[in-house]
Amino acid sequence: MNKIVCVQCPVGCKIKFEQQDGKIIKIDGNRCPRGIAYLHDELKEPRRIVPTSVKVINGVFPLVSVKTSKPVPKKYISELMNEIKKISVQAPVKSGDVILKNVFGTGADIIATRTVPQKQGSN
Structure with missing residues (x-):
């Protein structure tokens, strides 16, 4: 399982996920929908405030x-x-x-x- 820490809020959920053929098939550890959106964005095109x-x-x-x-x-x-x-x-x-x-x-x-x-x- 892959891991990522969501930075969309101060909670910092540790999201675990599995991919198959480039698609996410399992997500665990997010406490809100923003974590799922963050994960998708991070995998597609990560962005940062500079x-x-x-x-x-x-x-x-x-x-x-x-x-x-x-x-x-x-x-x-x-x-x-x-x-x-x-x-x-x-x-x-x-x-x-x-x-x-x-x-x-x-x-x-x-x-x-x-x-x-x-x-x-x-x-």
């Missing part, structure tokens, strides 16, 4: 924390991180600002999760 940071020019902090606005396919994460490394934003940055739109056509944006004011005396 938290990271972006360089800030003339900010009171050198970095601003950012994340994807919704989960993106895991296959894009490495490439996304390479793109984010190239980005820098000018202060001020406000929480909720869109830093990068529609990454890889997924419909997910990279958004700031923190406000970074501009340094005093920099224009």
Whole structure:
């Protein structure tokens, strides 16, 4: 039997499942229907929210924390991180600002999760 831990809520159900010819034939261990949906999504195309940071020019902090606005396919994460490394934003940055739109056509944006004011005396 295969195992996976559901991360859709804090419970973290340990789901056991069996597959045959690429189809799930048995599921056990989920406490709610979200676990079943999570399992199907994980097997079909796993997705993740990506938290990271972006360089800030003339900010009171050198970095601003950012994340994807919704989960993106895991296959894009490495490439996304390479793109984010190239980005820098000018202060001020406000929480909720869109830093990068529609990454890889997924419909997910990279958004700031923190406000970074501009340094005093920099224009």
